[in-house]
Every structure is written in structure tokens, then in C-alpha cells.
Amino acid sequence: MGVWRYLFDNRPHSINRVRGERRPLLPAYASEDIQPALPTKEVTKVALRLKYQIEQVIPYELQEALISSPNSSIITKDVIKTAKEAGGEEFRACVLFCLLICEKWFHTEALDALWDSSLLDCRALACQVIAKNIIETEEDQEWLHKEALLKRYSILHKGEMTTPANVVERAVDMHTLRVIGSSGYQKCVRNLWRGWLVQDDRDPSQFIDYDNKINTSYWSHFDPDRMRVPLYQNSLLIFFSLLYLILYTSVINSVNPDGDIDIAEGILYTMTLSYLCDEVSKIMKIGRYYIGFWNVFNFTLFTLLAVSFVLRMVALAQSSDVDNTQRRYFNQMSYNFLAFTAPMFWMRLLLFLDTFRFFGAMLVVLKVMMKESLIFFALLFVVLVGFLQGFVGLNNTDLAVPVTGKILKGMANSVMQSPDFDAFEDFAPPFGMVLYYVFNFVVMIILLNILIALYNSSYEDISGNADDEYMALFSARTLQYVRAPDENVFIPPLNLIEILFLILPFEWWMSNESYERLNDVVMYILYSPLLLLTAYLETRDARWIRWNRRHGEADDTVLQEWEDLANEVGFNGFNSETDEWAKTVQKTKPNVDVSATRLEIRELKEQVKLLTESVKALMEERQRST
Template sequence: MVSWKGLFSWDGRDRHHLHDEIQALLPTRRDDVPPSAIPAKEVTKVALRLKYQIEQVIPCELPEDRVEQAHSPIITQCVIDTAKEAGGKENSACVVYCLLVVKKWFKLQAVKELWDADLHNVRALACEIIAKHLIETEEDMDYLMEDVLLKRYSIVIDNEDTVPANAIERAVDLHALHVIGSSGYQKCIGYLWRGWLVQDDDDSARFVHYNNKGNTNYWVHCDPDRMRVPMYQNAVQVLVSVIYLALYTGAINTINPTGDVDVIEVLLYVFTFGFICDELAKLWKVGRYYIGFWNVFNSTLYAILTVSFVTRMIALAHPLDTKERRHYNELSYNFLAFSAPLFWGRLLLYLDNFRFFGAMLVVLKVMMRESAIFFILLFVICVGFLQAFIGLDQVDNNLTAVGFISKAMLNAIMTSPDFDGFENFGHPFGLILYYIYTFVIMVILLNILIALYNSAYEDITDNATDEYMALFAQKTMQFVRAPDENVFIAPFNLIELFFLILPLEWWMNSKTYARLNDHIMAFIYAPLLLFTAGLETRAAHRVKTNVKRGAEDDDVIEEWEQMESSIDFEGDGWAKKVESTKPNVEFDTATKEIIELREEVRALKDLVEMLVERKVNGNDKGNGKDDS
């Protein structure tokens, strides 16, 4: 069961317009959050300086491609250097975080000032671009990850400090793809995913390097605390989901005519109860912001399985070989079979580590959001036509065809209209109305839905790589943002709930209770810990080798790097030859020619000035001789 220590709540002022800021990330109460690393007033001052700078750099509406291109004439190196100085030497670590805050401000301003929405959106994009440059140009990776990206900062709103957050979280909340796609950000996410960066046990506001990542001792890595690593939690969830699906497959393919519950069904319902408890715990801690597409999807599955279980218990309450027992037993299996598509669709939630499935899940989520427009229009139109058809049916004070009307209207939505029978609805009004309804649904609304889906698909697939990295970062932060001192993943949360929390936690000494939790986790996750310890030991050998040769911990020698050290490009003259022939990609051809022309004009100007000066000096000397 998830413990919510160290999570971050979402400020209610921002919830109205920025839907990307309330993704499935887990907030918590303010009193559980560590304080800001820098006083909130100082962070706010830095953010205001950056906002002023962006407003001056982009004073009018500009095309977005001029801002985000590689060598932008707008976001120049001077602009980036100035932004870096906004926090001074003492507060420079919060500049990236402040740029993301300013991006949020511009996004809010774009919603409130629609007449300048494009201008504010370009300014918000500029904040991302500058933040990306600052991340990618930082050479000290430890400083970048520990101070710039993972330290938590607050700002002041309504004379109160907001809940601290770090740049990693803020970028995910704001769906800042340019920042998420930067190399330093992805390196930090990779370290968090592998558990090489962990929260400090003494100070939960700090992230520190895992001390034993270079330790080649196998048993050191058999530590139950390593189950907090996102990669391992995800692996357990995938494994549990596969077992859950296998239990369902076994239960649905071994029907008990007598209605008795076998071992497979017991395990299936125990797993379901564990998932339900986990969802309720998260909903209670997070609130309504936890509700999303996959939560509703899973909750629907659990609700159907709960109904199946209840009907099975009702069947068992009746005597054997009775009609009621057979009826409720069949009804239970019908509900169980009805949930099969949801069971298999649930697997998609755990396949988002693969790039293809990750991008498609983003497309699906955006499509569901875009289709809200279609369903609102559909609801209004259907209610209007339904009322008209019912009115035509009860003209003779005899309402008899509500079922037929509803079925015919649903068939039209499914592109299979049924025109038979509408001649009797106040001829010719009923038939004319149904023709109009069919035209509106099949020609107008369905084409609107197709256009919305096509637009969502193009938007995501055109930027599929960044969208996948954003999804992976969000998945990582779900685990990191919800660090659990005692990781009991459903259905193991039932062990924690009924055998630890309820009977022991309220009276047992905290150290003894923590030690007991470690022993139980070590027993539960023993097979996985033995496997992960082997993986970590293997990785430790690679880290140790990299440290010896002065490389990064996660560095891998690629095939093109194996002989690179044996070649001297300077010595054989190849570097000089390449330098003389390489193009200048910072400027296009016209700009380079103008620069060359300017240099020539400047040289010509200097030459003319020198000649004029000589002539003047010669005249002065001649005049001096005449005077004498």
C-alpha cells in the first residue's frame, strides 16, 4: 500500500486552464512537504526578472520557428547568458525552475488575454528554449541533477509560499517537451529510473547519488529498500498484471456449474480487492485530481468484478441444484466474461515503456480528451430529437415506442440507421425528422469526430519522440513523487494493511516497526531481489570501469569509440582539412555574404580614411614650407 510521504499538492489557482499540469501525478498535503531550498521571495524575484527579460526580448508576436530553431536570431547566446545571471551567483540553481514558472504565467496570461494569446504562447515557448539551453550547456552534471533539476523551490502567491516542487516535476506538469527532451533532463530521469539518484534518508528535500552503485558486492544490493527504485516497482506491477490476467483466464475457462468458488477465483478476487484498496487509498490522499482515463478504466473493471463476486455469493446462499442458484451463478460468469476486453486493455497501461505503445497511449489520451466536444454536441442533438420522436409517439396519448426510438437513434450513431417504422410517427414528420437526424449524425458530427482524431494523431506522431520521453518522465515521477518507505505493491498491500498497519503500527516502536517491514518485504520480494541484485552487481562493474577511465557512470563504449583513442586527427592533418572546409551553419549563405561584404566595406573605409589622412598631412607640410 502506498505511503504518500514526500508528495506534492497542486495549487488550486492553476487548475482551471492548464490541463497538462494535473496529469496523473500524485500530490499530497502541505505539511508533508519539505521546505524550499531557497527562500520563496528570492525565487519569486528571480522569476519576475526572467519574465521582464522575456517580455523585452519578445516585444511583439513572432513565428514560433524563429524562437525554437537551432541558431535562433531571437534566443541568442547573449539572451541565454543574461537569463543565467537572473539569480546571481547564490541563486543560480533556481533559474531553470523559475523559467518553467514563468512559462506557466504566460500560459495563464494567454488564456486570460485572448487578444494577445499568440504573443504569450511564443513567450512561453521562449522560456522552454532558454531552460533547455541552460540544461544542455551545464557541464557539472552533479550540480545540474542535484541542485538545478531536483532541488525543490517555492514562489510567493497571495503572500503565501506555494508547495515546493523541482524542475523535473514542473516540466512534467507543464508538459514542457523542449525541456523534457534535453540531454541533461533525460540523463537525470535515467538516473532516477535506475535508482542511482535517491532521496536522502535524513533530508527528504534532497536527492543524492546511490552510494553502492559502484559496489560489486552481490549481497549489498539485496536490500528491500531498493524496491523503491521506479524500474523495479514497474517490473513488479507488470509481473502482477500478467499473473492477474492469467488468473482471470483460468477462472473464465474453468466454469463451476455448481457455483462453488475454486482457488483460482479466490486469488482473482483477492487481487481485485487489493487493487481496489490501492485505488481508494490514492483517491483519498490525492483527491479528485487523481481521477484520469486509466483510473476510470481500472475502476470500471474492478466494479464489474465486484458485481460478479457479489452475485456469486448470492448464488452460494441458495441451496444446491435450485433455479435461483443456477441463475445467479450464470449471471456471475456473464459479468466475469463481460470484463475480458477490459482485462486485456489493461495491459496497455504497462506497455508504455515501449516507444510505439507509449506514443499510441498518448494519442489515445488526447483523442479521448478531444472527443469530449463531439459527445457534448451529440448529447444535445440526441436529447432534442428524442424529445421530438417521443412527442410524435404520444400524440394519441399512447406512449409505446420508446425502445424502438432509442434503438433506431443508437443505430444511426453506429452508422446503421433504420428507417422502417418512422412512417407511423405523425406522417410525414417522423420520417423527415429521422432523415435530418441521420444526416446530422452521420455526415456532420461523425466527420467532426474524425477530424478531431486526425488532428490529435498528427500532433502527437509529428512529435512522437518528445511525447514518448514526456510519458516516460511522467511514469518515473509517479514512482519518485510517491516514495514509499515500505513498498507493498498491490495485492501485497493487503499484507501491510491487515497484518502490519491495523494490528501493529499504532502501538509499536517506529524502529522496530520499520525493521519488521524490511523483513517482510525481504521475504515477499526475495526472488525479485535476488535477480535485481545480479543486475545491479553487473552494472556496478561497469560503473567501476567507467570511474577508472574518468567517464560518466552510465557511459557505454560504442563500436565507433573503440579505436577512437588510437587516431590523432590533429597529427595527420585531418582536423585542419575539415576545419577549412566545414560550413558555417549559424548563418545562411546570404547572411554570410553580407558579413563578408561588411568586412570588405570596413577595410575599404579604413583605406580611404588612411589616404585622406595622408593627403591632409601632405597638404599641411606643403603649406608649412610656403609660409616659411
């Protein structure tokens, strides 16, 4: 089913990168049939060779800038060339995969050997830097995308083959921002997003070019299988989410006092059922690995709406008499639950707007801040329990004061920076007031400032690297749609049509060929309005790709305004004027690959060498003359 996709939350911290090997990259029913593209034992040997090389290149802890600098004296061109040759010509496609494996190994070792964690983190960084350089210097983009980035490889772990995975997936799971931010990687992701690279129907582990990529025939693109394209699925999800929000706004602003369900409310609850079925089916098929922040958020929203619907049904089951208080009560409770979910409805839009750069970067910041809040809440829980026990103990010595609700309310107000000192004036004086002052000092002065410091640190870390974080989020979103083999795409709420009118009545007895034809017919009907638009867009893209190929450009090349006269002013030696200008530029341009100090030392060495040769020649001439 199209709604049963394998989704992951992208976890940026090293502990999750280390666990990248343990998390299944495909659902169990899909991964069992996937075989690695190269022998597992040979791939493991390549990874071990690279690990040895990096250990020799980074023998002790270094500054990060020395490793990651574009003109690094550590990760030199010779080092990168050696890394490329780790697999030889036969296994060179798995080098990028093995570098990510080495990075995971170094992070794993860093957790076990904290005394060497800084050194091991430097080596892990070197893996990323080398991988990024290999990706960006590869000229054969087709080989890079199909063989190095999208082919699945595996290594040996305790004598058993690990789950096959490709570099695109593993980089997202490990949150390797340098690899994700490389140009070749992003071009590959963009091709997946546009549907120019698609999964092979006969072998879902392989990715091939879309057959009609350069076909300018309109009807050749009118194909329901194109709904697998991440761009189209995401657009349809945004459309249904906006429709869902509009229906909710209409329902919440038009309360039915008599308790009857109108058309808008009926559609709203029907869509809620489709989304709830979608969430439940994902958890059943994928298991605990599916659970993330947005999944819990969605499930909470749909559960509250389900409670609202049940209460509405209870109200409808009551007598419709005007004086029926039970009917009014349950009807009011139903609307209260419905109104309570309003903030969640609007926040849910952010789940689909992360493909836009502004929202994507801000979502990453918020996500990291929420994770950093766990430290604050862990400390807060310990402090709250300790002080609560103290207040309850004081209450036991002063039986005249009813306290439990009063204490909890006062402590909650303090956490919200609105302490209620008057409530504790007569509470076991002077111990109650003193203890409450200490509690407010610990919570408002110490813990809340720790939370602010954590938020500030998270914001600086993410905002300083916002572009790479956005590209990582976009890559994760793309993989959500292409990760698992998927033949029939039924996006909620269309999944109800699949469940009620295809799976239940036909799938259990119909042959695979007949069932597929039936699915195609249904998808033609359901998606025909959208396919009319997507076929036009793909026809236009086909003309664009053909034009680029005729001019010797890459398929995704966009002609910029400064390129209009690029052929006439080519600086390629055919024009004397431009050739003279090119020579002038070459003479005056700085050498950014080498620092100015090193250049001066080189010049000095050349001068010393010339001087030495001159002195030697003079001495030889003098000896001959004597």
C-alpha cells in the first residue's frame, strides 16, 4: 500500500549514528529479498583498508579546521587518491559506503573509549571529508548516482551479513552533513525527488532512469505509476492537509446545538479515520523504529478526534428531546475535545512544509531544542519530587492545613515563573516558606537558566549550519517516499478506497496480474485530475532536458542570464582578446590551495637552491682553473 511507507526520524546525535547498523533500513518484508551489489566479504575488506589508512593519516588529535579545510595539509589530494584506490577498479563503487562504515566504527569506539574520543571524532570527521571530496571530484555523474550512491552494499558483522543499504540512506540515518551537503549527493536526491531516477519494478533495490524522461509526448506521462514520485506525493499530501484544516475550521466555527453531524463534520471524521488507519498500519508493519516525534504528534491528534467522534455518537444515541441534558452534555464534550485540538491542526502543517527552506531550517532548530529540553525536564523531575516530599512531610506535622492540591498548584506556578508566596505563608511556619523560597531559587534561577543556555547553544549550532541541516531534512523527506518498494500509491484519505473497495473484496482471491490491472484502473480514476497537470510538467521538463543534451549540458542545467554570451566570451584561446585577458588573470590570481607563508617558503627554497647551484658552479670553475 502506498500509505505503508517506511519513515524515520532523522536523529542528529552521535549515539544514533552509531546505531545506524542496528536500525533496519527497509521493512522486514522487503529487506529479506534484497541482495548486496558486491560480495559482502570484499566490501568489509575495503572498509578495513580505509580504516587503517585514516588511522595512519590522523595519528593524534588535531584541530577540526586542519582536517576540514579545503586546502588541508592533512587530507591532501594524495590521501584522497589513495582512498579511491582502496577497492581497486573492481570494488571502487563501494568506497563511499565503506567510508561511512568507518565513520560509524570510529563513533562506536569513541563511546567505548572516552579517553580517546577526541582523536576518534577527528578520524570520523576525516571519513566525511574524504567522502565529500570523492563525490565532488567525480566526473561521471551517472556512475556516481547509480553505482556509488544508490547501489546497496553490506558488511560482515559477527559472521553475518548486515542489512544492505546505500550511501544515500546511510548518510541520512547517520546525519553526516558534509556528505549530504556535497553537490553530487544533492543532485542525486533532486533526481529522486523529481522522479528522474526511479526504482526498478523487477528489482526494487536498483535505481534506473525514468523511461520517458526525454519523451515529449503528453500521454506517455499520463501514468498513475508516476504517483510514486516524491514531489507529487508531497504535493498531494499538502493539498489534503490544507483541505483537512479547512474542514476543521468550518466544523469548529459552526457548532450544531442539536448534536447532528453535518456534511463537513462527516468528511472530517472520515479523513481522520483514514489517517488513523495509516498510522496504525505503519506501526504494525514497521514496529518501534517508526515511532518518532511527528508520528506521536499525529497519533495524539487523531486519537483526540476519535474521542470527539465517539462522544458525538454517544450524544446521538440519546433522546433528541429539548430537555435532554445528557445529549447536550456529551455533545458539548465532543466539541470541547474538537476545539482542544485546534493548535495541533495548525502545527501539523509544519510536517509537510519542511521541504521549503525557511520552514525546514526552523523545524530542525525546534527539533533539537525539544531534545535538549529532555536534560532540563530530567533535572526538574528530580527537584520536583524532592521538594514535593518535603512539603508533604511538613503537611503531616501540621494537620490543620489541607495541602496536596495547594502544594501542586504552587509548585506548578513556580515552574511557570508565577510563584504564589501567599499560599505558603501559613504553611508550617517558618519551614514551609523557607522551603518554598529555596524551591523557587532552584527552579527559576538555576534550572530555567540552564534551559535557556541549552536553547541558545542549540540555536547557534543549527543556525550556523542551517543550509546543510535543511539539505539533510530534505533528503530525509525524499527517502520517506522512495525507501521501501511501493507499487500502489494510495495517499490518505484515498487509502480508505483501497482498503474498502480493493483489499477486502478482491486482494485475497484475485490473481496478482488481475489485481494489478484493477489497481491501475482505480488509480487512473482517482489521480486523473493531478495526472493532467503532472503530464504537462513532465512534458515541459522533457523539452528542457533535450535542449540541455543538444548543447552538451547536464540534464538539470538551468541557463543563467550571465551565460547568454558565454560561448562568445569563452576564454578558451579562440578569441585573442579574451585569451589575453585569461593570461592576465592567470598571472595575478592568488594560489588559494597553499597559504601565503608556505608560498614564500617555497620561493625562498627555490632561491636557496639557485644560490647553491651558482656557488657550486663557481667552485667547480675555480677548481678547473687551478
